[in-house]
Amino acid sequence: MSMKVPPPLESTDMVTRTITMTAAGSTDSSARPAPRLAHIDTDPGLDDALALLFGWNSPELAVVGVTTVAGNVGVEAATTNLLRLLAARAPKPPPEIGMGAGAPLGRRRLVTATDYHGGDGLGDQLDWPPVDIGTVRRDGVQLLVETARRHGPALTLIALGPLTNLALALAADPATIRAVGRLVVMGGAVDVPGNVTADAEFNIHVDPEAARSIFVSGLMVDLVPLDATRRAALTRPRLAGALADTADALAERVARFTERGFTVEAATGVPTMFLHDPLAVAVAFHDFVRWEPARVEVGAAGETRRVAGRPNCRVAHLVDPDAFIELFLSRLCRASS
Numbered sequence: 001m002s003m004k005v006p007p008p009l010e011s012t013d014m015v016t017r018t019i020t021m022t023a024a025g026s027t028d029s030s031a032r033p034a035p036r037l038a039h040i041d042t043d044p045g046l047d048d049a050l051a052l053l054f055g056w057n058s059p060e061l062a063v064v065g066v067t068t069v070a071g072n073v074g075v076e077a078a079t080t081n082l083l084r085l086l087a088a089r090a091p092k093p094p095p096e097i098g099m100g101a102g103a104p105l106g107r108r109r110l111v112t113a114t115d116y117h118g119g120d121g122l123g124d125q126l127d128w129p130p131v132d133i134g135t136v137r138r139d140g141v142q143l144l145v146e147t148a149r150r151h152g153p154a155l156t157l158i159a160l161g162p163l164t165n166l167a168l169a170l171a172a173d174p175a176t177i178r179a180v181g182r183l184v185v186m187g188g189a190v191d192v193p194g195n196v197t198a199d200a201e202f203n204i205h206v207d208p209e210a211a212r213s214i215f216v217s218g219l220m221v222d223l224v225p226l227d228a229t230r231r232a233a234l235t236r237p238r239l240a241g242a243l244a245d246t247a248d249a250l251a252e253r254v255a256r257f258t259e260r261g262f263t264v265e266a267a268t269g270v271p272t273m274f275l276h277d278p279l280a281v282a283v284a285f286h287d288f289v290r291w292e293p294a295r296v297e298v299g300a301a302g303e304t305r306r307v308a309g310r311p312n313c314r315v316a317h318l319v320d321p322d323a324f325i326e327l328f329l330s331r332l333c334r335a336s337s
Contacts, residue, residue, distance in 0.1 A: 035062040036285050037154050039147045041100070042277070043071030043161030044081035046117050046261045050332065051160055051277035052082070053254070056091040057331040060285035063091065064155075065147040067100045067140035071161035071206055072113045073121035075102040076133060078161075081121050083131035088250050096147070099133075100140030100165040104207035111196075111206050116264050123260030125253075141168045149176045156182040156284050160277040162203050163187070167210035170217055178219060186280035187211065188225035188304035190296065190315050197301055201226050205302030212298040221313040223296065224280040225304065228289055228318040232279045233272035234325060236262045242329035251333040278328050279318065288324045289316040 038061050042048045055063050068078040079099045086094065103110050118124040137143060144165055148155055157180055159166055170177045187203035194200040204211045214221065239258060243251040261273040283289055293311035296304050318324070 032059060035060055036156055037151050038063050038156045038158055038284060039065040039067070039144060040095075040281070041067045041069055041144065041157065041159045041161060041165050042082070043069050043073065043075075043078045043121075044085065045072035045078070045113075045121050045161070045277070046123065046257060047273075047275060047277040048072065048160050049081065049085055049122060049257065050254070050275065050328075051281045052085050053089055053250075053333065054278045054328055054331050055158075055281045056089055057334040058281075058285065061281070063095045064151070065096045065098075065143060067098045067144050067165055069100045069140075069161045069165045070102050070104070070110050070112075071203065072117045073119075074110070074112065075099055077121050079133055079136055080131060083133065083136070084122065084128045087129060087131060088253060096143060098137045098140030098143035100144070101168060104162065104164055105167060105209040105213075108207065108209070111202075113202060116261065118257075118260050123257035125256055141165050141172065144169045145173045145176055148180050149173070152179050153181040155180045156184060158281060158284055159183070159185045159187070160203075160280060162207040163210040163214050164207045167207075167213045170213065170219075174217070178217070182222065182284070183214075183219055184222045184224060184280055184284050185214075186224045186229070186277050188223055188296065190223070190225050190227050190294070190304050190306060192225075192227050192230065194303070195226060197303075199299070199305075200302035201304070204298060204304055208298050208300060208302040211302065211304075215296055215298055215312050219312075221296075222283065222291070222316065223304075223313045224276075224283060224289075224316045226276075228316040229274055229276040229279050231318040231321045232275040232324060233321070234275055234328075235272050238325070238329070239273075243333060246333040248333065254333060275325070275328060279316075279324060282324055282328065283316060286324075286327065288318060288320050290319050291316060 189201040196205045291314040295309040297307045
């Protein structure tokens with residue numbers, strides 16, 4: 001059984017109205033639809049951190065669960081970063097959290113991205129308050145299955161890292177995972193160069209076996225690849241201006257850990273930071289993209305190639321980067337409710 005194609009989301013006209021209401025401080029919740037339930041699987045990571053803060057600060061989403069996976073950093077470092085972000089933001093109600101897979105499927109060696117994200121994944125800032133990783137349940141894959149079983153078609157799964165946890169959950173309980181309402185995946189480079197090899201994007205490259213199992217499973221994937229996310233380019237001055245409007249401890253923290261990303265990108269001649277993971281969160285509740293049905297095949301090194309046949313995904317093409325970035329910045333460091 002495959003997923004149904006989700007209904008159209010809110011248009012960019014609605015985005016403009018939402019931004020205006022946020023700026024005006026509107027608290028009238030009666031006009032808002034019920035939030036979409038979401039479970040985020042992530043490997044924080046600079047842009048993962050931004051995506052989590054954005055998701056927690058978006059009333060259109062109710063993030064009921066978060067699991068960590070090895071990717072940008074090892075899974076224990078990713079879980080530490082999740083706890084740091086939860087302590088800094090304190091979303092209410094807090095999501096259920098779990099630590100997931102510590103290595104890719106099979107015997108593949110874990111490839112990390114600490115050269116970009118820093119040794120700890122969050123720019124190597126040394127003054128984070130201590131957190132206790134021992135409080136986190138270690139069966140994150142089971143938590144993912146339980147969340148999917150509890151919420152079924154009402155749940156959107158948002159995968160921001162390698163697809164290891166999702167593949168393991170699918171193997172453990174295929175009927176439950178196939179019954180969720182929607183699967184959004186940040187990954188792949190369909191018609192553009194990759195960011196690890198000439199043809200492969202990082203998340204798919206880290207665990208191509210897991211990605212392949214998802215793409216051949218019958219699930220309909222909403223794929224948010226580099227084709228879209230490279231158009232979601234945030235400049236340092238634009239971020240600094242938005243954070244200055246907030247000027248609290250969280251905004252200061254964001255400014256400090258994102259400096260790592262801007263510095264690494266600048267060294268390659270790129271004056272921006274790409275909002276890969278925040279865009280994947282955004283498309284879960286706003287229609288910033290045009291969706292193109294396609295059949296994608298995962299290669300041995302994580303290449304995502306178009307092939308003939310029945311579509312197994314919808315490929316995102318970002319059509320309104322300015323509207324997305326404006327909404328993202330308006331939400332990034334909003335005060336806890």
